[in-house]
Amino acid sequence: MEDFIALSLKKAESNGVDFAECRFFGYDIEQIMVRNGQIETLKRTKDIGYGFRVLKNGAWGFASTAIIEKSTLNEIVEAAIKEAEATSRRIKRPVELTEEPIIKDKYVTPFKIDPFDIEIEEKLEILKKADSIMAEKGDIIKVRENSMDFVKIYLDYGNSEGTLISEQELFSGCNCSATAIANDNQNRNIGLYEMRGYEYIDMFDFEKTSEQIASEAIILATEAVAPKPQKTTFILEPYQLGLTIHESCGHPSELDRVLGWEADFAGTSFLTLDKLGTNYQYGSEKVNLICDPTMPNVLGHEKYDHEGVKTKKFYVVKEGIFNDYQSNRQTAKLIGRDHSNGNARIDRYNRFPLIRMSNLYLEPDPEGPKNINELIAETKEGIYGIHWKSHSIDDKRLNFQFAVQIAYEIKNGELGKPLKNTIYQAATPEFWGGLDMMTREWKVEGHGPVCGKGAPYCQLMWVSHGGPWSRFQGVNIFSG
Amino acid sequence: MSLDKQKELIIELSELALKRAQDSGCEAFINASIGKEYVTRFSNSEILQNYTDLCREIAITVIYKDKQRANSVTNDLTKKGILNILDYLISTAKIVPPDPKYPGLIKQKQQYPSLSLNDPKVSNVGPDTIVDKVEEAIVAGEAVDKRIEGVSGNMILSNGFCFFVSSAGQELFYPTTNINSTININALEHGEESRSNSTFGSRILSKLGMEKEAKEVAERAIHGLGAKAIDTGEYEVILDHQAVNELLCCIGFATSSRFIINNNSFLTDKIGQQIFNEKLTLINNPHNPEHLASRPIDDEGLATQPFPVVENGVLKNYSCSRLDAARLGTKAMGTCFTILGQALSYPFAGTMKAGTYNKEEMISETKNGLLITNLHYVNFVNPPVGSITGMTKDGLFIIKGGEIIGSAKNMRFTDVIPRILKEIEVGKELRQPIIQVYDIKSIVAPIKVKNFRLTSKS
Numbered sequence: 001m002e003d004f005i006a007l008s009l010k011k012a013e014s015n016g017v018d019f020a021e022c023r024f025f026g027y028d029i030e031q032i033m034v035r036n037g038q039i040e041t042l043k044r045t046k047d048i049g050y051g052f053r054v055l056k057n058g059a060w061g062f063a064s065t066a067i068i069e070k071s072t073l074n075e076i077v078e079a080a081i082k083e084a085e086a087t088s089r090r091i092k093r094p095v096e097l098t099e100e101p102i103i104k105d106k107y108v109t110p111f112k113i114d115p116f117d118i119e120i121e122e123k124l125e126i127l128k129k130a131d132s133i134m135a136e137k138g139d140i141i142k143v144r145e146n147s148m149d150f151v152k153i154y155l156d157y158g159n160s161e162g163t164l165i166s167e168q169e170l171f172s173g174c175n176c177s178a179t180a181i182a183n184d185n186q187n188r189n190i191g192l193y194e195m196r197g198y199e200y201i202d203m204f205d206f207e208k209t210s211e212q213i214a215s216e217a218i219i220l221a222t223e224a225v226a227p228k229p230q231k232t233t234f235i236l237e238p239y240q241l242g243l244t245i246h247e248s249c250g251h252p253s254e255l256d257r258v259l260g261w262e263a264d265f266a267g268t269s270f271l272t273l274d275k276l277g278t279n280y281q282y283g284s285e286k287v288n289l290i291c292d293p294t295m296p297n298v299l300g301h302e303k304y305d306h307e308g309v310k311t312k313k314f315y316v317v318k319e320g321i322f323n324d325y326q327s328n329r330q331t332a333k334l335i336g337r338d339h340s341n342g343n344a345r346i347d348r349y350n351r352f353p354l355i356r357m358s359n360l361y362l363e364p365d366p367e368g369p370k371n372i373n374e375l376i377a378e379t380k381e382g383i384y385g386i387h388w389k390s391h392s393i394d395d396k397r398l399n400f401q402f403a404v405q406i407a408y409e410i411k412n413g414e415l416g417k418p419l420k421n422t423i424y425q426a427a428t429p430e431f432w433g434g435l436d437m438m439t440r441e442w443k444v445e446g447h448g449p450v451c452g453k454g455a456p457y458c459q460l461m462w463v464s465h466g467g468p469w470s471r472f473q474g475v476n477i478f479s480g
Numbered sequence: 481m482s483l484d485k486q487k488e489l490i491i492e493l494s495e496l497a498l499k500r501a502q503d504s505g506c507e508a509f510i511n512a513s514i515g516k517e518y519v520t521r522f523s524n525s526e527i528l529q530n531y532t533d534l535c536r537e538i539a540i541t542v543i544y545k546d547k548q549r550a551n552s553v554t555n556d557l558t559k560k561g562i563l564n565i566l567d568y569l570i571s572t573a574k575i576v577p578p579d580p581k582y583p584g585l586i587k588q589k590q591q592y593p594s595l596s597l598n599d600p601k602v603s604n605v606g607p608d609t610i611v612d613k614v615e616e617a618i619v620a621g622e623a624v625d626k627r628i629e630g631v632s633g634n635m636i637l638s639n640g641f642c643f644f645v646s647s648a649g650q651e652l653f654y655p656t657t658n659i660n661s662t663i664n665i666n667a668l669e670h671g672e673e674s675r676s677n678s679t680f681g682s683r684i685l686s687k688l689g690m691e692k693e694a695k696e697v698a699e700r701a702i703h704g705l706g707a708k709a710i711d712t713g714e715y716e717v718i719l720d721h722q723a724v725n726e727l728l729c730c731i732g733f734a735t736s737s738r739f740i741i742n743n744n745s746f747l748t749d750k751i752g753q754q755i756f757n758e759k760l761t762l763i764n765n766p767h768n769p770e771h772l773a774s775r776p777i778d779d780e781g782l783a784t785q786p787f788p789v790v791e792n793g794v795l796k797n798y799s800c801s802r803l804d805a806a807r808l809g810t811k812a813m814g815t816c817f818t819i820l821g822q823a824l825s826y827p828f829a830g831t832m833k834a835g836t837y838n839k840e841e842m843i844s845e846t847k848n849g850l851l852i853t854n855l856h857y858v859n860f861v862n863p864p865v866g867s868i869t870g871m872t873k874d875g876l877f878i879i880k881g882g883e884i885i886g887s888a889k890n891m892r893f894t895d896v897i898p899r900i901l902k903e904i905e906v907g908k909e910l911r912q913p914i915i916q917v918y919d920i921k922s923i924v925a926p927i928k929v930k931n932f933r934l935t936s937k938s
Contacts, residue, residue, distance in 0.1 A: 038577075038579045039576050039577065042549075042551070043550070043551050043552060044550075044553075044565065044568060044569075045552065045821075046552070046554040046555070046565070047554065048556060059527070059530075060529055061530060061531070061607075062529060062530070062531035063531060063532040063534075064531065064532070066534070066535065066536050066555040066557070067481055072534075079532045082532075082606065082607050083607045086530060086606075086611045087527045087530040087607070089615075090525075090526055093526075120572055120575060143741075143742050143743055143744075185743055185864040187744065260523050260630065260632065260666075261521075261528055263666070264521070264634050264662045264663075264677075265634075265662070267873070350531075350533040389861075390859050390861045390862075392859045392869045392870055394938050395857075395871065395873050395890075399871065399892055399937070399938045401861075401892060401894065403862075421862055423861065423894075425935075425936055455521065455634050455916050456521070456634045456635070456636040456660065456662070456916050458820065458916070458917045460821075476936075480862060480894055
């Protein structure tokens with residue numbers, strides 16, 4: 001790829017561009033799902049191509065193709081230049097980029113076993129065993145689904161400043177889902193991903209997880225009750241906490257949204273530019289929200305972003321105060337920063353990089369209770385909510401309404417009866433203002449390639465989130 | 481490489497793949513698409529990104545002994561790449577356990593309708609043509625009022641062809657053009673912002689009404705200034721076209737066999753039942769040349785066909801893949817497509833039957849209500865009972881005494897679909913908005929809803 005990249009950059013430079021970058025991007029995916037004992041999905045996807053982006057006359061131009069032959073190079077470079085020339089008719093100010101260190105590096109995310117080397121039979125055996133564990137629960141379980149996904153991502157990036165990076169990522173994901181029908185129709189599911197190889201299958205433990213998921217689906221369909229509408233103390237475990245972080249902190253702190261660049265689809269943000277550097281109170285002083293793609297093995301791990309910028313750890317919210325945006329080279333420059341925060345990412349070779357979350361989590365409290373049991377013991381009355389069921393949030397990321405799959409009442413420091421159809425609704429700063437206690441134990445969990453952003457083509461990005469088991473005061477709860 | 485050369489390559493590789501499958505005792509079918517796309521995105525009246533993509537994709541399904549299958553999608557159109565994929569699919573299909581319900585390769589000859597789905601004139605357009613279109617929208621939007629702060633949006637022009645071939649001898653090639661756009665305009669007064677939005681498309685570039693749409697959107701954005709807070713509660717509302725499309729999308733998903741099979745739909749076991757008001761009729765009409773989602777064939781090789789989804793409020797049909805149809809004991813009617821990379825059956829060419837009122841009459845007959853132009857982030861809360869939630873966005877207007885008297889701040893709604901559509905009137909003006917995230921296009925009319933629950937403030 002290095003020769004190809006060098007040739008393309010030389011060609012662009014000879015045409016008078018101010019900046020050029022060539023990005024090869026591809027993936028191999030294997031998806032296997034067993035549903036009610038039958039193989040529902042057995043699919044391989046291979047996608048690869050290259051995109052070429054230039055800055056000319058102060059405007060971006062981009063062109064891409066899946067035909068990786070040197071014969072296409074002239075056509076693609078010329079198309080990108082034509083796009084830039086056309087775009088320059090409709091810009092208000094020329095695009096400027098932050099200056100970034102020149103990097104030459106090759107990086108492969110750490111893994112022990114390449115899942116693409118493992119026979120299909122072995123994978124099917126694990127999924128069928130999980131299916132049979134669910135089936136043993138009886139006819140009350142109407143739908144059983146167990147699946148595994150493996151994704152290998154290839155990035156080869158070079159730009160006219162001299163940066164040349166080769167990055168390969170490998171992640172694995174596992175999903176268990178059970179739908180029980182008795183007094184009610186209820187689903188319980190879990191899907192987790194990590195930036196690891198086939199060794200993650202053992203870590204996930206299909207046998208234990210499928211047993212737990214099926215048992216809890218039965219509880220939901222038989223004995224769980226809907227909560228009464230109330231304003232109460234609400235505890236979230238790391239996964240659902242992560243979803244709440246994703247929607248109410250992650251998206252509003254994306255600088256492209258703030259600048260109005262996502263107005264045609266996802267919306268804008270309440271974290272407007274006037275809130276930066278002015279001690280804007282995002283939440284209680286216990287709130288420390290950190291973006292850290294450098295953390296190994298989490299799904300959002302990445303050494304370099306897709307503009308060739310080295311990723312770094314930074315606070316989005318520090319001690320309750322809004323601290324910084326997620327940015328790329330163009331947006332960081334626009335707000336006067338010296339450097340990008342390294343959040344530019346794409347999901348396919350033929351997509352323009354957007355500002356995307358990677359690994360965003362809530363920092364645990366070193367002085368808090370040790371774990372969820374101690375946190376519950378510290379709570380006189382409230383509700384403990386577990387895992388994502390439904391989510392919706394407004395276009396400025398202020399009014400959100402999320403539902404959890406299963407919840408439990410908390411009475412006098414102990415877990416009480418199970419709850420179903422539990423919804424919490426809040427305004428972002430008020431919700432985070434209610435954070436009053438967190439555990440010392442914490443974890444980051446991979447939500448899979450599920451975060452949609454961008455138009456007219458939606459890009460799906462793989463993200464991880466989490467933190468400690470966290471307690472919020474005065475949360476509106478109801479059922480639906 | 482020109483589209484014609486890529487077409488030759490696709491045909492050659494497909495023949496190679498089918499032969500490899502047949503030589504190994506298997507059958508196969510192949511879907512392929514090749515095209516050239518121009519995509520642009522603009523914000524605050526300037527273009528952010530503008531690009532060209534030479535795109536291609538081939539999906540191959542290999543079937544062994546009619547009951548065992550594996551599939552793959554790739555854009556690696558080299559002989560080596562295709563043969564590697566074939567070898568993987570053949571070996572995999574032979575080891576997976578048979579699914580007794582899987583109906584195997586389609587053997588019956590299909591009568592594919594002849595549809596005109598492309599604009600021959602777009603093969604010569606370039607980036608400047610696209611920028612001209614964006615200019616039309618920006619100039620028209622900004623000309624409406626000085627308080628217009630910026631014009632945002634996007635546009636995609638995709639032109640190419642689709643190809644289907646199977647080892648049972650089915651073969652279809654057809655050219656296709658897809659053009660669609662979103663325009664989102666914000667107005668600003670005394671530091672307060674008001675946005676409005678429109679999604680629309682055309683198969684013919686010259687008919688894409690960027691200027692007209694931008695003018696309408698800008699006018700709505702201006703009318704939206706000065707929004708007042710309103711209370712939660714039940715309101716009589718008029719849902720305009722885009723809001724209706726969001727609501728019907730939820731019904732579409734609820735009729736998809738994936739959701740029915742998974743007991744994850746409020747419409748499970750409800751065929752033949754009166755679910756909605758009798759004024760609601762929704763048909764899947766993939767042969768209407770005006771429908772932007774019209775197609776002659778689905779991803780499994782079935783000929784598409786018109787059918788009622790909801791007729792006078794009665795649920796008539798689900799949309800099923802061939803396997804799900806066999807499981808449900810019903811018939812697949814050519815509705816299996818790929819949405820966000822996942823195979824899904826969906827009544828993709830949804831078309832509402834128009835009613836008798838125009839929107840102005842609906843407003844004039846509303847004493848105390850709201851006009852909702854758009855909904856945002858609509859999601860199921862509890863799919864088996866049909867409860868959904870979402871926000872109003874880009875235009876919520878207060879109606880008093882039969883007139884729009886101002887705008888309101890956005891609100892969240894949480895309600896159950898059959899309850900929302902229990903007491904309705906249907907408007908007569910049909911439009912075709914697009915949900916870009918799923919590429920779902922529907923021909924819809926405004927709906928007046930007697931009781932619509934707004935549950936929290938923004």
